[in-house]
Amino acid sequence: MELNTYSRAGKIAQEVFRSIRTVISLNGGEFETKRYEKELNATQLGSVRKGMTFGLYLGCGCLIIYIIYASGFIFGLIFTGNVVFHATTIANIIITFDLNTNEPQVWDVSGSNRESIDINGDIEFDNVNFAYPARSDVPVLHDLNLVAHAGEITALVGANGCGKSTCVSLLLRFYNPSSGNIKINGQSICEYNLKQLRENIGIVNQEPKYETLVGERGVQLSGGEKQRIALARALIKQPSILLLDEATSALDHINEKVVQEALDRSCKGRTTIVITHCLTTIKNAHSIYVLDKGKVIEQGTHQTLLAKVGSRYQRMLQVQKMEQAGDDVDNTMSQNEIEEEDKKQMSEHYRLLKCSQSKYEKEVSPLKNERSAFLRLMAMNRQEWIIVLIGCIVCVVAGASTLAFAILLAEVTMAFGNCTYAAQMRQVLIFGFAIILLGIVTMAIRVLQFTTFAVAGSNLSHRIRAKAFAYFLRQEVAYFDRHENSSSSIFTHLSSNALAIQQITGIRLGLLCETFVMILLALILGASFNWQIMLILLAFLGVAFVALFIFVEVKSRLGKRCSVLTDRANLLSSEVIDNMRTVKQLAIETMFLQQYSELIWKSFKLVQNYSIILALAYTTIWTSASFTIAIIYWRVVILVEDGQFKSEEMIICNDMGPSLAAAKTFFDLFDRTPVIDNSSTKGHKPADFRGEIEFDQVKFIYPSRPESLVLNNFRLSIKPGQSVALVGKSGGGKSTIIQLLLRFYDAIDGQVRLDGINIRELNIQWIRSCFGLVSQEPILFDLTISQNIAYPKENAPIEDIIEAATKANIHQFIEQLPQGYETQVGMKGSQLSGGEKQRIAIARALFRRPKVLLFDEAASALDAHSEETVQKVLEQARKEDSNQTSLTIAHCPSIICSCDLICVLDRGHLVESGTHIELMQQHGAYYAMVTQNET
Structure with missing residues (x-):
């Protein structure tokens, strides 16, 4: 209950x-x-x-x-x-029945032999209409007609919410169209075996999902690394149909070019559908469909659409003149220089490794209070x-x-x-x-x-x-x-x-x-x-208590060992359920079911190994109680303990061990001193924060990846009111800089300063109140839109919320919803598209009126129009407050060109910095990126 x-x-x-x-x-x-x-x-x-x-x-x-x-x-x-009867004839014994009627549910996961199917044919959307069940009053597709020919690349482009990703969901049969038909090889997809259909389709989503080895939800990897793993996962299936939903949005130009070449080779013999906002990646597409409000408004190749004067596609491309600037910095250092640098850093790396490990290992200590868990409870x-x-x-x-x-x-x-x-x-x-x-x-x-x-x-x-x-x-x-x-x-x-x-x-x-x-x-x-009988009873009672102690102790140890396997099983099931869409896309339900079954089986075998000791202790308790009752009846001392004692005592003992083990886990948490206390009220709170940021010889290693040196003697100085852009190869340390600023982690060596003050000396909540962060993957909560924008402030003025939404170009969309700003966004914002979620996240950052704006690939999920709008918002914000500092991480550098300072990172080093004009004049790494993009 x-x-x-x-x-x-x-x-x-x-x-x-x-x-x-x-x-x-x-x-x-x-x-x-x-x-x-x-x-x-x-x-x-x-x-x-x-x-x-x-x-x-x-x-x-x-x-x-x-x-x-x-x-x-x-x-x-x-x-x-x-008639006089003996007392024992009149006094009948109550019999207790224990019935276990649980029957195991058997799932047939072996499957049956099925004939292979060939779905490498034309994909046709024939007058398809659709509205999501949760928003049935908001049509998404209107009489959509398009054809993706076999062995060709077909691209879908358009503004956020126009229905591009919905086409992918319908093709994978996550939903069925309200009307119309979707066909492959002229046959309705409803006639295909669902599992085989998904097995023959490879897909890379806008927000890739991962297994626990790379951290929960892939937190151990950078955005580009996660996206490339997702690409490899799709290609390893050798699918007949390849679906790329913003597949290269998180990649730098060099990685994008390499991946694009691999995709071009992989697309041979495959029907490929590409959804993207970055139009330079679909130049080679055989057919491009421009969607707007669920309809096809333009169709053709890259060249034919560009030739149409005033076309929507042409206008979209014009705002992407510097689209997807690359981060190729590998040539800035020769191989010999890299090897020499690695040797110099090796001994220092080991020193930092030991420092990092000792810092995060000392936190785990035994209970400070030696009282038993029961007494503490x-x-x-x-x-x-x-x-x-x-x-x-x-x-x-x-x-x-x-x-x-x-x-x-x-x-x-x-x-x-x-x-x-x-x-x-x-x-x-x-x-x-x-x-x-x-x-x-x-x-x-x-x-x-x-x-x-x-x-x-x-x-x-x-x-x-x-x-x-x-x-x-x-x-x-x-x-x-x-x-x-x-x-x-x-x-x-x-x-x-x-x-x-x-x-x-x-x-x-x-x-x-x-x-x-x-x-x-x-x-x-x-x-x-009879005191003699009492001594006999105490002897049997002592045996029972010894057996009881063994029973509780063994069960407690068993509970601890089982909890490890249970936690792993819970983590696996949680990720599978949370990412069920991805699991179904890949048709790997059976694989995860086998992994889960193996963990449960290991737990069962562990219990089985302990069952002999538990059974002996359990039977000893019952046997002692039986002997006790026999002696009582034999001597006719008293008709007490006729089963009441033994039954209730066993009820207590059954759950005592696991309960105490559970209590100890909580007390371990309560006694633990966080390395960085997020609720700490200590530290300095400057009255006037100007927005000056400085990284001084910063070195950093993630505690969960102690073998990788992420930042090495990193130096960067940002002046108040300055707009700074960070570019570089995926995994080069760009997002790590933001995490250090927010004090998610502390640098292993060196200092991070705000207005010249070591960040460790400042109040941690004050630090985070000074920053407005928009991450690559927008996170919304199961609250209303207004609550998400004002989060975590309660009862915020609606005027301020509308102002932030207007700046993020989301107000008009919200007003069109039936419940407006009181619309529930669902778990993780499931009721909204990726672009809509991102703009609400931007509105949330602007609502805070931060002194420093942090954008970590914030525009990667936005269409060209929204990206242009966000750029205008940032420029307007800087005009309104000349002291506002901004730090932007981007691969699509339409915003980068206007930044006061552009920093190129590689392997945790700052290898180049300056304005766009200065860097172009240096003919270095940044120049190579831009010129390569223009070609």
Whole structure:
């Protein structure tokens, strides 16, 4: 029940930690913590209801059993008349049944032998109309007609939202058209086997997805590296049809040229459809379709469309005169110079490597507080001490009620052999109704008992989840780069592990108290009858507790080892579900199912290996309890512990080990000191930040990739109000510079300064408030458009939101939506196109009115018109505030030419810098890039 009510809070946790860099860069930690805590309130109510229901269930069970006992004695005496029976004949034993009816679901993943199909033919869209189900009132395609001939390259171009990517989705049968038909080889695609259809289509998306080896969502790679891996992934299938949806948008000119040549070779014998905003990449296309609002408005080759005066295609190309400037800097250093430089850096690299490792390894320390996890949990529950105290008192009464029931049974049993029939009837009625009354009291006690502990447990679960969520957000970005701290692992901690803790401190604590009281009273009562028997019982009880300790310890260790495999399985399933579209595109569902099954199988084998020890301990506990009961009956000391003790004790022990292990994971988090504390209030907050940035001999190594030196003696000085562009080969360190500015990481050596102050001395939240970041892959949250633009500010004036949206050229589009600025964008902005998401992300950056604008490939997903608009926005922003600094990373340098300073990076070095005119006059790396592009 808790997991169901936790689902809304869980979605927030997944969304936040999958987009952790965006949340941190926007100082959204406090906002997300409040949003998460708000959803946790519903979880608390569900937990309390569960406790009340569980107490009512046990109480009714006890009442029914007590009524059965009383009825058996009363009616047994009535039916037998004055015949005297032995007590054991009258007192029947209650039999407990345990039924397991779970049947495994069997999935047939082997598939069947199918004949191969040939889909290397013409692709035809015949009067296709379509609207997305989530926005059925917004038509996307209108009577679309186009043909992609077999073995030829067909290009689709147009503004964002015109329907280009929708064509790809329909071709892959993610959706079916509202009307019209899509054919391959003259045959409707609905008639093809879906899996075989996708197996014969290779696709590279605008936002490529990856497996965990390259980091969650590919965070360990640069944008260009990720895109090239996606290209290789598509080509290795040797598909009959190749779909390239903005496939080269993240590549520099040199890489783009190499990839384009490879694609040209690969396109032979294949039907290829290219979607792009960069028109220079489709010069060799056999046919180009220009789309607008779901219709084809122009069609022809590159040459014929250019020949049409005033054509849309011609206007689009005019704003891309310097499209896709390359980053070929390999020739700036000879091979001998590179080798010599590598030798000089090798010893320094090893020194930095050790420094980096020691810095990030010292963070993992054992619990500072040596108290047990259980005691620490109790300390966290101290706010509910009155509720817990009431619960414990009720437990004492509950334990005593069990002994009272045993005494009543003894009294009514002895009444059969020592009295006349009339006396028997009188005493049986008295004690029978006393048993029924005891059952009613017990039912009320059970409800109160489990309600009080459920309240205490749910409050603790709420408290520990909220605290853990906030502590996760405090951690430095490098913490989330590690495999064991993926978003799926964090989600597991916040959901399942918190629930396990609630069980041990809620309902389980009630059972523990009751069992302790019951054992203590039973021993006292037993000693009053025969102290020798009590010693025998203590001996068996000692054996049971030793076996119990072994059982709990082994299960705890097993839980820790299984959690590693479980986390890996959760990470795999999370990525597959999150990227289901890509998985279906590649038709690799069976492969991931096999990988997931292997992880589950390993976990099963691990449990199987431990099962012998667990079974021995488990049977020892039961055997000891059985011997105890046998001795009790043999000596007829008292009819206590008739199964109540052993059953409840086993309930407690079953979950004690995993619960304590779960608690330890949270305490490890609470005791951990972040290398960079995102919630820190320490540090200087300058009253007036001018926007001066300086990198002084900066060296940097990613903690998750200690073998790669990313920045090496990097130096760069940016003056207030200056616009700076960073260009260079993919993986050269451009995005790393932005991450150091936002203090996602700290430099291993050297300093990063803002207005001459070491960035480590400044308040971290103040630093990030000074920057407005737009990343290559826009991240939006499952909120309204207005909330996304104003994020994380609440109740922002709508006028400011509209102003930012207007500057980002998205206001008109938003106004056309049925709900306008209150439109929900869906998880990860799923209701919007790539260009629409990017412009909302730009509006979000402009809304903050930052002193420094950071654009990391911000225009890679924009069409020519939107890119031109963004350029005008940036120029206008600089005019409005002459002190505003901007730092831009781009491969499409329509913005670069107007920058005050252009810096060329290679292998972590700044190899060239200057204005566009100065660099062109130097005839160096930048000149080579521009001239090569013009040719």
